[in-house]
Amino acid sequence: MAQVFAYILHKDGVVDDTALELAAAAKKIDAGATPNAIVVGAGDALDGVCNDMAASYGEVWKVANDALTYPDAEIVRKLLANILPADSIVLFAHEHLGMDLAPGLSVKLDAAFVPDVVDIEGADGSTLKLVRQEFGGAVSAHVTCDASQGAVMTIRPGVFAADESKSAGGQVVDKSADAGDFAATRKFLEIVEAEAGDVDITKSEVLVSCGRGIEDEENLEIAFDLAKAMGADVSCSRPIVDAKWLPKARQVGTSGQTVKPKVYLACGISGSFQHMGGIKGNPFIVAINKNAKAPIFQVADVGIVTDMLDFLPELTEKIEEL
Amino acid sequence: MEILVCVKRVPDTSENEIELNGAGNDIDRDDLVYSVNEWDNYAVEEALQIVDKVGGSVTVISVGDDESEEVLRREMAMGADKGILLSDDAFENVDGRGIATILKAAVEKGNYDLIFTGAQADDGAAQVGGMLAAMLDVPFASLVNTIEVNGDKLKIGREIEGGNQEMYEISLPCVLSIQTGINEPRYVGIRGIRKVASVEIPTLGAADLGLDAAAVGASAARVQRTDYFLPEMGDGAEILEGSTEEIIDKLVELLKAKGGLK
Ligand SMILES: Cc1cc2nc3c(=O)[nH]c(=O)nc-3n(C[C@H](O)[C@H](O)[C@H](O)COP(=O)(O)OP(=O)(O)OC[C@H]3O[C@@H](n4cnc5c(N)ncnc54)[C@H](O)[C@@H]3O)c2cc1C
Numbered sequence: 268m269a270q271v272f273a274y275i276l277h278k279d280g281v282v283d284d285t286a287l288e289l290a291a292a293a294k295k296i297d298a299g300a301t302p303n304a305i306v307v308g309a310g311d312a313l314d315g316v317c318n319d320m321a322a323s324y325g326e327v328w329k330v331a332n333d334a335l336t337y338p339d340a341e342i343v344r345k346l347l348a349n350i351l352p353a354d355s356i357v358l359f360a361h362e363h364l365g366m367d368l369a370p371g372l373s374v375k376l377d378a379a380f381v382p383d384v385v386d387i388e389g390a391d392g393s394t395l396k397l398v399r400q401e402f403g404g405a406v407s408a409h410v411t412c413d414a415s416q417g418a419v420m421t422i423r424p425g426v427f428a429a430d431e432s433k434s435a436g437g438q439v440v441d442k443s444a445d446a447g448d449f450a451a452t453r454k455f456l457e458i459v460e461a462e463a464g465d466v467d468i469t470k471s472e473v474l475v476s477c478g479r480g481i482e483d484e485e486n487l488e489i490a491f492d493l494a495k496a497m498g499a500d501v502s503c504s505r506p507i508v509d510a511k512w513l514p515k516a517r518q519v520g521t522s523g524q525t526v527k528p529k530v531y532l533a534c535g536i537s538g539s540f541q542h543m544g545g546i547k548g549n550p551f552i553v554a555i556n557k558n559a560k561a562p563i564f565q566v567a568d569v570g571i572v573t574d575m576l577d578f579l580p581e582l583t584e585k586i587e588e589l
Numbered sequence: 590m591e592i593l594v595c596v597k598r599v600p601d602t603s604e605n606e607i608e609l610n611g612a613g614n615d616i617d618r619d620d621l622v623y624s625v626n627e628w629d630n631y632a633v634e635e636a637l638q639i640v641d642k643v644g645g646s647v648t649v650i651s652v653g654d655d656e657s658e659e660v661l662r663r664e665m666a667m668g669a670d671k672g673i674l675l676s677d678d679a680f681e682n683v684d685g686r687g688i689a690t691i692l693k694a695a696v697e698k699g700n701y702d703l704i705f706t707g708a709q710a711d712d713g714a715a716q717v718g719g720m721l722a723a724m725l726d727v728p729f730a731s732l733v734n735t736i737e738v739n740g741d742k743l744k745i746g747r748e749i750e751g752g753n754q755e756m757y758e759i760s761l762p763c764v765l766s767i768q769t770g771i772n773e774p775r776y777v778g779i780r781g782i783r784k785v786a787s788v789e790i791p792t793l794g795a796a797d798l799g800l801d802a803a804a805v806g807a808s809a810a811r812v813q814r815t816d817y818f819l820p821e822m823g824d825g826a827e828i829l830e831g832s833t834e835e836i837i838d839k840l841v842e843l844l845k846a847k848g849g850l851k
Pocket residue numbers: 403477478479480481503504505506518519520521522523524534535536537538539540541542545555556557558561573574575576602603708709732
């Protein structure tokens with residue numbers, strides 16, 4: 268079996284949660300093997316990250332260079348193509364850096380590519396048996412991947428339980444000198460921080476959240492009415508922000524806000540992983556959706572199969588009477 | 590600026606409930622309503638807005654069967670100047686890499702400064718743009734949500750976590766995958782569609798593209814979907830049943846108990 272490498276996300280010396288999830292995913296490919304980690308970056312904090320990872324990975328390949336102070340995917344892809352052995356299996360988290368970096372890397376390594384893997388059923392020789400989702404999570408698919416010439420995969424964050432065993436007793440190997448030429452093809456300028464909104468939904472205890480099921484901008488009123496009656500704030504899924512019906516600061520999800528309410532009312536929201544990824548702290552989730560098969564019902568505590576446009580005003584009325 | 594936008598015809602999840610067929614190994618394809626992939630509409634709109642500002646033309650291209658012509662026509666009704674359909678029996682069941690290989694061959698027959706794909710499509714793969722850029726050996730950026738043209742360079746924003754944005758300068762030619770929300774795609778009326786109904790859309794197959802059918806086709810696909818299924822789920826939600834009034838009463842009790850009413 269080929270060597271498995273996991274690309275470690277880290278920031279300001281802090282390792283991302285996905286680092287140990289990738290270790291768990293690697294063990295599902297080959298339970299007997301010890302996967303390796305790749306840590307690239309610059310500065311004093313890098314060694315701490317590498318040492319942390321040595322507890323969970325056999326070898327930690329470190330590439331230190333000032334050009335890597337900010338991990339520009341175009342640069343990192345080049346250096347990975349320079350250092351990775353032929354036929355390796357390389358794992359990334361399926362988030363914005365992985366999406367930027369991994370598909371092109373598979374081409375440069377002439378390896379197979381499988382994005383957004385949600386489960387690994389094992390390997391049959393060099394054929395990997397994987398699970399993905401399609402159509403926004405409405406259905407799952409079994410996928411086979413011929414990894415005989417290597418494979419690059421992105422793994423959905425949060426689906427593998429972190430491997431906390433920390434028993435690898437690994438070592439850090441400095442590969443900085445082998446990284447070769449990795450001149451930038453685009454120039455990193457800056458990070459523009461999100462604008463603050465009129466309400467800070469990250470502090471809200473109760474959220475009435477609207478998705479595409481709200482259908483029309485004018486219907487948002489019924490959500491605001493309900494929120495007022497409940498003493499809640501209104502948040503939303505991404506399509507509502509894309510349509511410019513509500514400001515970005517009210518969007519819940521991986522590319523929006525991370526909220527930690529006690530109660531979350533998901534109205535007309537299908538339950539995509541990018542949306543659910545922004546809901547933390549295990550709130551009581553009520554899903555109101557007219558499609559009984561909507562994926563949100565798999566993760567909600569309580570479900571109501573109904574048209575939210577009729578249901579929300581009736582609920583508001585009842586609460587106002589209390 | 591010559592801009593190529595790669596588009597895909599997909600089942601419209603807002604018009605269909607995607608379900609398994611009777612045999613439980615594929616989705617139920619009867620009576621599916623198709624439309625253009627949501628992300629691609631934003632990509633076409635962005636291309637049109639750039640050409641409005643700096644001049645040039647927009648070509649839309651799709652790998653698909655004859656029916657994909659309808660989405661090309663829709664995007665031409667939005668304002669794209671040309672459509673190209675890449676279609677061949679040999680292109681059936683190719684993997685993402687196969688699609689990128691086919692697109693690359695078509696790109697090399699033209700002279701494009703800028704190539705867009707949607708950030709992802711119905712399979713949530715988000716792969717074709719990055720592969721295409723790597724094959725063409727040009728710069729790439731994914732999840733692009735702002736573009737500003739400055740001569741032969743672009744200033745772009747990429748969407749990262751928490752609503753933050755990563756800004757880059759990138760030179761042409763390049764491939765960008767476009768994220769939803771970058772603009773507000775224009776509405777296409779029946780009138781617009783009718784206007785382009787008889788415009789000819791050239792179809793290119795493997796031979797026209799100089800591609801070896803065996804090298805791009807399904808047999809070359811290293812990644813293959815074997816079936817669709819519904820995973821065994823945990824407990825899932827407790828579905829409240831009864832009359833609306835009963836449901837509301839139950840819900841209000843639950844909300845009170847969980848601290849949802851103030
Ligand atoms: C890189 C990336 C980042 C992303 N980040 C985010 C993010 O931060 N947050 C986010 O939300 N999304 C994000 N998305 C988008 C995400 O993948 C989904 O497309 C999105 O969450 C879907 O929103 P939705 O559930 O409102 O819409 P849909 O998936 O269209 O679901 C609408 C639901 O409403 C139901 N419905 C329709 N009408 C009614 C009615 N009258 N009454 C009751 N129910 C009704 C339908 O049955 C359906 O389940 C991201 C995508 C990408 C690629």
